[in-house]
Structure formats: C-alpha cells, structure tokens
Amino acid sequence: MNPVNYLYLAALLFTIGATGVLIRRNAIVLFMCVELMLNACNLAFVAFSRMHGNLDGQIIAFFTMVVAAAEVVVGLAIIVSLFRSRHSASVDDASLMKL
Amino acid sequence: MSAAAVHSLWTTAATSPLKEQISKIDAPKIEYGQLSPTLIVIGAAVLGVLVEAFVPRKSRYYVQVFLAVVALAAAFAAVVGLAAGGDGTTKAHIAAMGAIAVDGPALFLQGVILLTGLVAIFTFAERRLDPEAHGNRVDSFAAQAASVPGSDSEKAAVKAGFTTTEVFPLALFAIGGMLVFPSANDLLTLFIALEVFSLPLYLLCAVARRKRLMSQEAAVKYFLLGAFASAFTLFGIALLYGYAGSVSYATIADVVDGSIQNIDPALADTMGNDALLLIGVAMVVMGLLFKVGAVPFHMWTPDVYQGAPTPVTGFMAAATKVAAFGALLRLLYVVLPGLRWDWRPVMWAIAIITMLGGAIVAITQTDIKRLLAYSSIAHAGFILAGVIATTPDGISAVLFYLGAYSFVTVGAFAVVTLVRDAGGEATHLSKWAGLGRRSPLVAAVFAVFLLAFAGIPLTSGFAGKFAVFKAAAEGGAGALVVVGVISSAIAAFFYIRVIVLMFFSEPKADGPTVAVPSPLTMTTIAVGVAVTVVLGLAPQYFLDLANQASVFVR
Numbered sequence: 328m329n330p331v332n333y334l335y336l337a338a339l340l341f342t343i344g345a346t347g348v349l350i351r352r353n354a355i356v357l358f359m360c361v362e363l364m365l366n367a368c369n370l371a372f373v374a375f376s377r378m379h380g381n382l383d384g385q386i387i388a389f390f391t392m393v394v395a396a397a398e399v400v401v402g403l404a405i406i407v408s409l410f411r412s413r414h415s416a417s418v419d420d421a422s423l424m425k426l
Numbered sequence: 427m428s429a430a431a432v433h434s435l436w437t438t439a440a441t442s443p444l445k446e447q448i449s450k451i452d453a454p455k456i457e458y459g460q461l462s463p464t465l466i467v468i469g470a471a472v473l474g475v476l477v478e479a480f481v482p483r484k485s486r487y488y489v490q491v492f493l494a495v496v497a498l499a500a501a502f503a504a505v506v507g508l509a510a511g512g513d514g515t516t517k518a519h520i521a522a523m524g525a526i527a528v529d530g531p532a533l534f535l536q537g538v539i540l541l542t543g544l545v546a547i548f549t550f551a552e553r554r555l556d557p558e559a560h561g562n563r564v565d566s567f568a569a570q571a572a573s574v575p576g577s578d579s580e581k582a583a584v585k586a587g588f589t590t591t592e593v594f595p596l597a598l599f600a601i602g603g604m605l606v607f608p609s610a611n612d613l614l615t616l617f618i619a620l621e622v623f624s625l626p627l628y629l630l631c632a633v634a635r636r637k638r639l640m641s642q643e644a645a646v647k648y649f650l651l652g653a654f655a656s657a658f659t660l661f662g663i664a665l666l667y668g669y670a671g672s673v674s675y676a677t678i679a680d681v682v683d684g685s686i687q688n689i690d691p692a693l694a695d696t697m698g699n700d701a702l703l704l705i706g707v708a709m710v711v712m713g714l715l716f717k718v719g720a721v722p723f724h725m726w727t728p729d730v731y732q733g734a735p736t737p738v739t740g741f742m743a744a745a746t747k748v749a750a751f752g753a754l755l756r757l758l759y760v761v762l763p764g765l766r767w768d769w770r771p772v773m774w775a776i777a778i779i780t781m782l783g784g785a786i787v788a789i790t791q792t793d794i795k796r797l798l799a800y801s802s803i804a805h806a807g808f809i810l811a812g813v814i815a816t817t818p819d820g821i822s823a824v825l826f827y828l829g830a831y832s833f834v835t836v837g838a839f840a841v842v843t844l845v846r847d848a849g850g851e852a853t854h855l856s857k858w859a860g861l862g863r864r865s866p867l868v869a870a871v872f873a874v875f876l877l878a879f880a881g882i883p884l885t886s887g888f889a890g891k892f893a894v895f896k897a898a899a900e901g902g903a904g905a906l907v908v909v910g911v912i913s914s915a916i917a918a919f920f921y922i923r924v925i926v927l928m929f930f931s932e933p934k935a936d937g938p939t940v941a942v943p944s945p946l947t948m949t950t951i952a953v954g955v956a957v958t959v960v961l962g963l964a965p966q967y968f969l970d971l972a973n974q975a976s977v978f979v980r
Contacts, residue, residue, distance in 0.1 A: 334668070341661055348654050357650050364657035368664050375668035379692050383673055384664075387614050391660065394621045398653055401625045405632050405649050409642045411574045418650070421643040424729045 333374035340367035354406045354416040358399075365395045457521040460513060460528045463501040463536055468602040470497030474595030483588070490594035491551045497598060498547065501605075502540040509533045509975075518979040524674055525615045527756070530975030532609035534825050535752040539745050542832045543601040545953050546741035548946040549840050550593055555941040556635065556850075562587035566735045566843065567633045568641075575638040590633050596626040597741065604745050608752020613663040613673040613710070616753060620659065620713070623749065624652050627742050634735040636850030644733025651726045655716035662709025669702040675761045676980055682764040707762060707769065714757065717750035718806045720776055721783040728791075731799035736851060739795060740839025743802050744832035751809055751828055755821060758813065760978050766816055773814050777906055781807030781913040789920050794842055794853045797920065798835075801879055804917050805831055811910050812894035815901030822976035823893035826969055830878075830886035830961050837954020838875040840947050844868055845938050852938035858924065860933025865940040869928045871955055878958045880921040881914055886961030893969065 340363060347360030369388045376384025410416045458465065470493050477489050508514065508528065518529035526532075553563040567590040570583035603623025610616040632645030667673050670681040671693045680686040681697055689697070696702060716723040731739050762769060784804030791797040809831075812824040845852050845861065845868070852858070862869035878887035891914065895907045961968055 337664075341657075344657070345654075348650075354646060354650065358653070361650070361653045361657055364654075365660060368657065368660040371661065371664035372667065375664065375671075375696075378668070378696065379671040380690075381671065383614075384667055387663075387667070387673065390614060390618060394618065397621065397625055401628055402649055402653065405628060405642070405645045408572065408632060409646050412576075412639060412642060418646070421646060423640050423643055424732050 330374045330378045333377075334371060337367045337371035337374065340364075340370065352417050352419050354409065354418050357418065358402050358406065362395060362399070365391055365398075454523045456523075457528075460508060460519075460521045461526065462504040463508070463540065464526075464602055464605045466497055466501040466504060467540075467598055467605060470494065471595045471598035471602055474598060478592055478595065486591045487551075487553075487589060490591045491547070494547050494594045494598055495544065498540050498544040498601070502537060502544065505533055505537045505540060509537070514975050515977070518977070520611055520676075520979060524676075525612055526606065526609050527611040527675075527979050528609065529979035530977050531752060531755065531821060531825060534972060534975040535608045535748055535828065536605050538748050538829045538832055539601060539604050542744045542748070542836050543597070543604075543741065545833075545950040546737065546744065546836050547594070547597060548950045549737035549740060549836070549843065550597060552737070552843070552944055552947045554944045555843060555846065555947075560585050560587065562589075564635060565589060566635055566737050567593050568635050568638060571633040575642075593630060593633065593738075596630055599623075600626040600630070600742075601745065604749035607749040608756060610753060610756070611675050613666060613675075613678075616757075617656070617660055617663055619753075620656055620717070623746070624656065624717075627738075627746070628652060630738045630742075631730060631734040634733075637733070640733040641735065642733075644730045647733075648726055648730040651716070655713050655723070658709045659713025662706045662711075662713065665702045665706030666710065669696050669699065669706060671696065675756070679761050679764065679980065682762060684764075703765070704768065707765065708772075710757065711754070711769070714750055714754045715776065718747055718754065718809075719803050720806050720810060721780040721803065722776075724780070724784070724803045724806075727803055728796045728799040731802070732793060732795045732853070736795065736839050736843045740836045740842075743798070743839065744835040747802070747806065747809075747835075748828045748832050751813070751824060755813060755824060756978060759816070759821065760980050763816070770814060770816070773810060774903070774906060777807050777810035777814060778909050779807075780804070780810060781910055782916075783807075785913040785916040788917065791920075792855050794855055794858065794924075795839075797855070797924070798838060798842075801917060801921070802835065804913060805879070807913070808891060808894055808910055811898040811903065811906050814903050814906065815897040817897060817901045818973075818976050819893075819897040820901055821978075822969070822972040823890075823897040825972040825975060826965070827890035827894050829968065829972070830890040830957070833954050833957040834875050834878045834886065837951050837958070838872065838879070840950045840954065841868060841872045841875065843947065844941050844943060846941050847936075847938040855924065855927065857934070857938050859927050859931040860937065861940070862929035863933050864937065868940050871951055873925045873928065874955055874958060876921040876925055878962070880918040882918075884959075884962045886958045886965070889961055889965035889969070893965075 344360045344363035348357050351357055369391050372384040372388045474493055481489050513528050514530040514533040521528050553565045556564045569588045571590055573580040573583050600623045603619045606619035610619050628645055628649040631648050632642050634641035670678040719727040784800050788797055788800035809824055809827050812820050878885035881887040881891040895910055899907045
C-alpha cells in the first residue's frame, strides 16, 4: 500500500485532535485530544521513516511515546488538583482571571 | 524441512557474521567537557529528587537550596571556562553525535540562563515575606501541593510545617532543558528540550501558597495550551523529517538550499514537495512563537503570569524567553536561511502585531503582574524585530537584548513579591498608589526597572532597544523600526503611569506594607539593578561580547 495514504490518515487524526481541543470543554477530554495529536505525529514519523528507508522516524516515535507518558503524569496531576478544589474539570469554569 | 533448518530461522550460531557486526558498532562519542554545564544542572536535579526521598524533612530546604545554588554556579563557571577556551568562537563545533551545538550564541545564552536562574532561585528560597505559620518560616510555595485549598489536610500540612521543597529540583530540570534548547542541533533534541523545560514549569505554576485556585487555574491553562502547541511543533517536525529525510539541522539546511549530495529516489520525491517544507516550518515556528509569547500565540501569557507564584513568574518570564529566542534564532539562521524570502514577511507581520498588541492592551491593565505580562509580549515583538534583520548584527543585538531584559524581569518580579497586604501580594495597581511616599527605596528600585522596560537612556533597556532597532534598520526592516518606536512610545506611557502612581498620589489608609526581605531577595534585586545600570552606562563591553558570540556553527 502506498505510504502516502498513512500520511493522509495522520493528518486526519491530527485535525480531529486539534478540533477536539478547540471545541470540547472538559480538561480530561482536551488532554486526550492532545494525546491523539501526538499519536498522529507518531504515525507520520513511522510512515516517513518507511518512505525514506531510514530508522530516524521510528526512533523519534519512541521518544514521542516517552514524552507523551511524561506529559500524562504532569497533566493528570494538575487536572486532578484542579478538579479536587473545584469539583469540576470544565475549562469554562476556570475563569478567575478574566478581566 | 529439517528441525535444524527451522531452528536456524530464529537462532544463530555464536560465531555468525551478525554477531561480529554487532560488536563492531561504534559507541557514540560524547564530549562530556563541552556538555558539562547541562550535565551539572541535570545531575544536580536528579540528586535533588534523591534528597526529597532520603533527607529528613527539616533539613531538606537547606540541602536543596545549597545544591541548586552550587550547581548553577558551577555550571556558570563551566560555561565561562568553555567560552574562555575558545569553544564559543574559534573552536565552535557540534557535539554529542550532531545533537548539540557548542558555539557562541549557545554559550552566551546558556550563561544568561544560568545567571538569571541563579538569582531566581534566591527568590524561590525567600522565607521572610509571609508571616510565620505556627512558628515556621514559609516561602511562596504551598505547604503541600496535593492538599485541597481550604481543607483540613491543608491546615494540617501548614501546622506540621511542610514546604514544597520539590520546587528546587523542578527548577533545575527546567533550567537543564533551557540550556539544551538554544543549542539543540537537530529537531528531536529541540523537541525533547522543549518538553524537559516545559513540564517542570507547568508544575511550578500550580504550587502557590496564596491564591491557590488562581495558581491551579494558571497551571491548567498553561499545560493544556503548552501541550497543544508542542503537538503542533511535533507534527511540524514530522513534516520536516518527511521533507528532508533527516532531522539534523545541517542536512535539512542542505536540502532546503538544494546543495545536498547523493539524493536517493525517495528524497528526490519528497524534496519536490514544498507543501511539506512550508507547513512543517510554519508549525515548528508556531510552537517556538508560543513559547516566546508572540501575538497571536500569546493568549496564555497574562493568565499564567498572574496566577503563577511570583518567583516562578519572574523565572519563566526571563529564562523561557531567552531559551526560546535562542532556539528560534538557530532554527531561522542555521536551518532556514534558504527560505528567508518566505519566512521574513510572515515574521514581519507577527513582529508588528506583537509590538503593537502588547503595548496597547497593556494600557488597560489594572494588575501589576498582568501589566508586566503584556509588557513582556511587547518586548517579544522588539526582539523579533532583531531576529528579522538576518544579519550578524541582528544576532548580537538579540543576544544583548535577551541578557539585558532577563535581569530586569527577574528584578521587577522580585520587587512585586515585596509589596503585600493581608491576602498575600498586593498586585492590584490601585494598591501601589503612593508607594513612593511610604517606602521610597522600593519604589525607586521599581522605577529603575520600569524605566529600563520603557527603554529610557542610561538603562540597559535603551542600549538593547537601540541595538535591535539599528540591526533591523540595517537589515532592511526600516518600517518595522518605525512601528517599534511608536509602540515603545505607547509602552512608555503605561510604565510612566505606574511611576506617577507610585510617587505622585496619596497613599491609601489601608494600603499594602512593604515586607523586609532576607539577603536572598535583596541579592536578586541588587543584581537586577546593577546589571540594568551597568549595561545602560557602559554597554560597549557587553555588546562586544555579544558580537564575538554571534556566529552559529553549522
């Protein structure tokens, strides 16, 4: 199968993730959409790696997974602390600093 | 098929050629000496995590502060040693198998980041501003970040005298990432450094002692938007990798120029696809512009600057900007000079809206931390004007500006921590009325910083702005200089307004008090004033230094 099709799929997943970040209101869902974007990047890296016949892209995919895992640790800690003090994970409720 | 033949499908004899091949793989060559500043800081951060695990709670604070200060001082000494040994000029080279560049801009910015990090750590360690809680001196950070604000567990944590000493290793990790960021020489290192310095900053934003709901809100906003922006950066990196078949800066630059040798069919195919290159560059640059807080990627800046604990705000306002502009400079000057006719118009537009947008919106602000946030956006625009110059003078002007600006910022936010009322820091501008009558020294110091932000002569801000605008004008961006001067004038208005408010209005009866800090914060403020005045009165030596350091290695 032509590897370009995988790139289209990656772009599609990335766009779905980005759209989700923009339209959803729950911090956890937003965060899952960001993870979807990172996974779309991974797919693009691996597809390009196959096209170019070198391993750089596959290795970067591993790094991305580790970064995504680290981001989960930090992100969930922050979102859970926000949820525990407000009983809501909605990003619209977090508006103390609006002018 | 015989059993032995099947077996050989997944086993191999001990003396096969494959095994010899594996033993012949060259181990990567790591130049530990050239990388020592980063290694010292990251090593100290790892030690700091161990300190959290093994040292008794009573002595953790002292051990952590000692460790952080010694590590940053040692790393700065290492940077000075490398620069004196010529690694920044004649012996500039690429280390760690092509991952990290050791050259003038990298060493200069690493030195600036380490020094601002050092003076910022002093404000982290300050324990005399808040009143004592149950006989324990407390700093700006929550007793226990995990406890719910206002809950019994929080009161118990305060009573037990807990403090979040984890902020010191977190700050060291962030500084370690910032040291790598401007010296990254491939896109993978760039991305990893971006995450290594961003993730600790998200956490640091969330751990304020006072106004904890705001602090948590700031952290959530910073985290979600930061993760969103870094996902864009990563997809841009993927597209650039697809375009050039490599993430190394030098290879991508060759492919962009068309000067690359031995093109294989796959590369010939992707090289012809300008969409990959242009969209990829746009997305990577967007991620960097988010970190520097340029309009239209600035929306997080005011909220995060206002909500984060003020020492953290000062630290990230200064050091993040230095690191991110370093990375942006290297990307645009080393990787994409062949594409400058495409990126210059876009950066022109971004610089103009950043300068004007930051300066105009700042006028309406009523909170001192938000005001400084918008002022930092305007300053990002001024620095972008120097970046657009695409001349060696542009590089040195940007380096000088970053050095001057970062110390003013750390100093200004340190002064903000001193002005307090019953609820913690009194950040509303109306509270600052008449401060000059009540504590002339603090108000005078803050006035010096504001004049430096405004770029009044005899301060470092003027020297920096002059250098940047001069470089931009010589680089053919005259219109940009005109816009820059106009927005400087607008910005001067609100800086002067704060000075007038402090010195020429009557103090309110229920006004804030000015806390007397320990020598730690005094050192931070004194260093800020000293750098501001010295760089304002005698900038030549430092301009020469930035000039010598203005050549990228490729």
